[in-house]
Each structure stands twice: as structure tokens, then as C-alpha cells.
Amino acid sequence: MGTRMPAKRTTVRDLRRHNRSLLLSKLYFDGPLSRHELSGLTGLSAATVSNVTAELGEERLITEAGLVESDGGRPRVLLRVDPAYGHVAGVDIGETGVKVELFDLTMNRLATVEHPLASPRPNAGSAVTQVASGIREVIAESGIDEATVLGVGVGVPGTVEQGEALRVHAPTIGWEEVPLTDLLRAEGVSLPLFIDNGAKTQGQGEMWFGAGRGARHAVIVLIGSGVGAAVVTDGTTYRGSTSSAGEWGHTTIVYGGQECRCGSRGCLESYVGAEGVLARYRKARGGKPAAGEDEQTQFAALLEAAGKSKAAAKVLEETAGYLGAGIGNLVNLFNPERIVLGGWAGLALGEEHLPAIRRSAGEHALKHVFDQTAIELGQLGPDAVAIGAATLPVAALLEQGADPRTAGSKRGTAA
Amino acid sequence: MGTRMPAKRTTVRDLRRHNRSLLLSKLYFDGPLSRHELSGLTGLSAATVSNVTAELGEERLITEAGLVESDGGRPRVLLRVDPAYGHVAGVDIGETGVKVELFDLTMNRLATVEHPLASPRPNAGSAVTQVASGIREVIAESGIDEATVLGVGVGVPGTVEQGEALRVHAPTIGWEEVPLTDLLRAEGVSLPLFIDNGAKTQGQGEMWFGAGRGARHAVIVLIGSGVGAAVVTDGTTYRGSTSSAGEWGHTTIVYGGQECRCGSRGCLESYVGAEGVLARYRKARGGKPAAGEDEQTQFAALLEAAGKSKAAAKVLEETAGYLGAGIGNLVNLFNPERIVLGGWAGLALGEEHLPAIRRSAGEHALKHVFDQTAIELGQLGPDAVAIGAATLPVAALLEQGADPRTAGSKRGTAA
């Protein structure tokens, strides 16, 4: 009953690719499996499974992983994706620092590097320099050959316009039309690049390995200094027509409300982003500016104070209310199975206040829809952005059922 | 760069079905075409086109539609979907009445019937009776054989939980878990049924034949007494996990704002739905209840009064502001190419106030995203819901590339 205007394109050996992708993905996510199980799980015939897995094995994408005896018959050979097939790097460019992590193909972390940035409005050039050196460092640190790196995923704190000429827009930190790919290339990074919005990479991380596992429809929310979201619809991150979708933070929640750093009024971000919450807290205490400390410390102090200070408790209560309303809107609009609350501020806030947030969401969403939605905390912690970024090259591999570097780059936005 | 968790299922002759669907859809939407053009447009080889079109012709789904000579060669034979292959009915169950329309396969209107309902909160039983007799009437009136009717699409003013046991929820008019399919069956309707939310059917109508044509990502907004929306992502109406997605009307736009008939506060619907707007107008004029007139008349009077009455102008100005903010949220979240404003109140309001609505949307959306979004009025008028409903059986036909009644019902939710 879908709408489907015309339809997509043609197909012949797309079929083979699709089945390769199907089998490879199953093996990737559902651990070692025998051919027999694969056949059952995918619906493909045993013959096809044998055929395709043989091919995948020849290309070293998968390996055997031991036997399992079955009551008195030939034991099944377990197959799995070979972690050593290649490596991937994930980069989290945040408003306060750059983190680079290196993983093997099955996402075992091999090395991590973190570089701070001049905090308030990091300039794109310096971020790029840090990223480039970070990549070199993690490769050196883990002692792998750069040639085994399938690609580098990058999560950035702004919207990413994909396409031939990739551009990053993050007006709140002063990034306008930043040609991030080109800048990284200029810094000597020659690996395939996969750049996406940080909230979206966090979302993919949680979907693959965290609180989103198993859901087909979910929204993963990122609350840090700013606010973002990744909307996963039917297993795929929703991007909209110019991949700017999911800009939840600058959604109006209080018409005519307080000014937001984006220039509009009443944006959700200005009420539930850490910056906005702390501003409200300061105001409630009579405007004393908290000196010197960074946002995360201040935020922790606010949470800490809730037990003793009425002002702090009130600010947090209000925040839970606003956040719940924002989540309620997501529930109404997207009807997800699950909403995952992430980001450093979101996780900190949720630890204590998740029930209040849930309650508020319930009050602001249609009951019938809300009752079918679970609201949970992220499981990957603040590393989710980098992990999710690193999954981007892996996703390309799984989608093509083959190494994205060699397979004629079809749809992957590797650059 | 999609997220894709595992993937979907297998494929063999799905391929053929896909290509049948592809060709049939192209012919349906892009008028008569020669095999040659089809080949070019779909990327399929001439051989395949010949092969598949021969099959479709044998099944009478398509016919030849004249020749076109080409500079000195064999003239091309134009093919098109045969309008006489079958008929479809579209039903619009509104809060104030039931409309039933009958079309041929290419959506030429053959008959229309309209029955009023006891206005305030129509009871499901009486609506169903009207629908059943309406269907009988349009079939009789147009003199066609019921056996040629491929199906009946129904747009309802509430959320529709698809599935084996279809349920309609419309708490604002007192419908709870209404088993609409069963009720219609009990009234003697034995045709295949396709039931969906009215905003979604309107959306599909506008996408196919109205202001949405050609867009892959669009949101079609319905503003009548209540407020709804259809979100089209990549050509498909987005449904979420329990097909309740797109409930834009009960999205919070004024945190802690006025009470809404849904029980929450600050819902968009209570600010821009006709009922809410008229309530504000009444209040502005000191609470005089407008006697006896129906909502549409009152709303027209309000628009009329704008020239002379300051109160009226102010109410409309505010409405445009709220609506723009709501649209801005859609822009930020969905990043569509186009937003289409529909519904009787939306169309009436937009005629004069579209610029104001656009302005407000621009103030509330991220500039960069907003600049890539067109905001337009619907082109199908208030018939859009019924037209869109009637497209549901057609969509099933195009999706399967075959008559949904005979083709083993795979995914279509025909019941």
C-alpha cells in the first residue's frame, strides 16, 4: 500500500549483489552462523548460500570459525566476517574536541586519540588539521598497514550536504559551506571518506551496537551542548532531499519563546541543550556566571545540586518537561518503536530524570501512538558518535557485499 | 551510505514483477509511450520491453494508442494503460460527511455521491452505512459492472492501524479501535478494501495528480477542522512502525499553551485547525458565539472580515504565524523538496496568506534547509482525499504489476 510513484531502476546481477549483501550482513550482525542457518534465516536455497559464501571466502571477506556438532550428523561449519579483512576509522568532530578511533572490521577498538579544540567556536581549518594527524596517529599506534583501512567515517556537528561537492553547514559554530572533504584531502588524507552529521552517526552506532538493536523504526536523540537527532525509518537513516533531515534541535517548541543561537525563537535546543539549560540555571540563581569551568562540569554540578537546591531541581524538572514534549513530537510524527536518548547531556540527564521525561512525553503525544513507543537511554556512551562514524565504511561494504574501494562506487558517497 | 541493518528478503522472479511494475507505472504516469521510449526511460533493454509489454497486452492491462511516424522509419506504436481495464472507488469519510467517487483506471471521474453525517461526532456505524450505500449508488449511476471494480480506497479522519485486524482510532471524534473493514463487510461491501488516514490519501492524491507531482520528498498538509499531514519520503508515504506516523496536528508548538481537544496542551491543531482559529476569533470579539452556521461558512466569514475588522486580521495573522512555525518544523525534520498546503481551511487560508505563512516558516526553519523547500497550495481542492483514496487500489496494481485481486496478495493491505 505504499505510495510509490514510478519506481526505481533496473536489475540483473543486482540480484547477486543483493544476495551477497544479504548474507554478508547477516553474518556481520548475527555472529558466526552455519550455511544451513544462513539458508533458513535468509530464505535463500542451500545451493545459493554455498555458492555465494564460497565466493566471499575466496575474497577473504569471511572465514570459518569452528565446527558445531549436530546430533549425530555432519557438523556444521560456522562462518563469520573476518575481522582482519580490513580496518575502519571513526572521527567525532565535536564543538570542544576531535576524537579519532580505529577499529577492525568487526568494530573492535584498536586505538583512540583525542585532541582538544579552541572551545567556543572551533575553526574548521584547525579541526581538520587535528583530524588528519589523529588518523595518522591511530594508524601508527595500532601498527596496522594504512592499505588495510577501508575508509574513514566522520561525524560533524552540523548538517552535511552530500554530493559531488560535499558541504558542511554548522551556523551555530560559524561553519558555512565548509568543503570538508577537500580540506581533509589538502591535509594529506587520501583514504575514502564518509562524512555525516554527528547525530546521525551516533544514531547508526546505537542502532548497530547499542540501544537501537533490533528496531526498524527508531529515533536516536543527541543532547549535548546542542541538540540533534537521527531518524531511522525501516532500518535506514532518513536523510530527506538534501540530507539535512532530522534537525530536531531547531524545531519550535515554544512559539515566540526565548531566542536561540540559530536566530529563531523557541527552539527546542535553547530549552534542553546543555547551553540553554545552564543559562536558565544561571538566571534562576540571579545571573552569577559560573566561572571558568567547562560546560560538562557545570552540568554535572547542576545535577548534583538538584538534591539541595530548589532552583536546580526546578530547572531540571522544566528541562524534562520540554524534552518530553520534544520527544512527544517525534513520537507523533515518526511513530517509532523506540526513542533512544543519547549525547553526554542527555545521558546525564536521563540517568535520574528518565521517568519524568517519559511522563512528559506521554502527556504530549497521542496516547495510542505513545503506548507503542519505548523510550530508553543510549548504551554506547559518549563514544557513540565516533563508533557510528566508523560504521559508515562498514555499511558501504555490507551494502555492496564487497570492498567499497574496489567495487565500482555506485551509491556510496565515499569520496 | 544508508544505515541498513541486515536487509530484506530473496529474489528470483521478483525481478520480473519489478520490471512489470516499472513499465506499467511509467505508462500509467507518463502517458502513452512507445516501446522505444520505454526502453530509454527505464533503462531496460528493448527485448525486455517487448517481452513484458506483450504479456501486459495479453492481459489487457495496456493497449495500443495510435502511431507516431518518425522521420522516415517504421512508426512507433504508442502504448498506454487501458482505462477500461477496471474501475476504482474512492471514499472520503470526513467529520461532517461521506463522499464516494468512482473512477476508471486512469482516474477519470465517472460518478460522485455525497451524504451528510450528523455533524459533531459522527458515529462509526452510520458512517459505514452511508459508505456502503454510496458505493452501490456510484456503481449503479455509472452503469458499470461491479466485477470490474478493482477495489475501494477509504480515507478516514483518524489514524489507521493496518494489519490483519485493521483498526481506526480517531479519539477527537470518539472513534476508538473501530474495526472498519469488518463493519463494511457486515454492510455487504465485498470489494477489496484499502483503508488509510485521510491526510495520507490526500497526500497521495496530490503526489500523483496535484502539487506534489515530480517530487520525491514532500509533506502534504491537511488543514480542515482538524490538522493532519502526509509525509512522502523517497516517493513513499511514510507510515512508521504502526502506520500512525505523520500526526502533525498534535505536535506541541506552544509548550504549556492552550488546551487541545486531544487532552494535551499547545498542539498545533488547536492553533491552526479551523475549530481553533474560530474559537480564537470568537474570543477576540468578546465571546459572541456565531449562531447556527457551519464551520466552513464561519471560516469564510472570518476571511471576508479581515479587510475591515482588525480583530479578524489579527487572528489570521497569528494563524499564519503558528502555521508557518509548524511548517518550519516539518522543514527541519523532513527536509522535503516541497510542502503542499491542502484541506479546505488550508486552501482558503493560503489563497490570501501564503506569503505570510512562507515568511513565518522561513523564520522558524534553518535557513539553509528552508531555502531548498518550496511551499505551495494543493491543486486538487477538497476532492483530494477521495481521489487519493481511489489511487490506493491503483497503487496496489502498479506495485504488483498485476491485478491485485488475482495476484497472490503479497504486501498490499487489501482486505
Added chain:
DNA sequence: CCGCCTTATTTCACCAGTTAATATATGGCG
């Protein structure tokens, strides 16, 4: 230790669908 039994995997003959190349149809033109 041998042959039987069970279950997993591979092999093989066959089918469906696509494509490129080739053949045929159709009308204009010299």
C-alpha cells in the same frame, strides 16, 4: 574396526530473465 544413520554441504540439470546481436516490419524517398 565396519557399515548404518543423520545432518551438512556440494554438485548438477534445469528454469527464468536479461542482453546484445540479428532479423523483420514499415514507411519515405530517389
Added chain:
DNA sequence: CGCCATATATTAACTGGTGAAATAAGGCGG
């Protein structure tokens, strides 16, 4: 009237998937 250009149909080669049958690999009873 035969040639040319163009559109459509037909055909042979190839790819990929499937079910049935064959083969592999242990366990087990004797």
C-alpha cells in the same frame, strides 16, 4: 521498385537461483 532509416521482434549466449541427488563427515551399535 529497391534502398534507407527506424521501430519492434526474435534468438542465442549468459547469469543467477533452485530442487534433487550426490557426497562429506561424524556418531553409534555391533
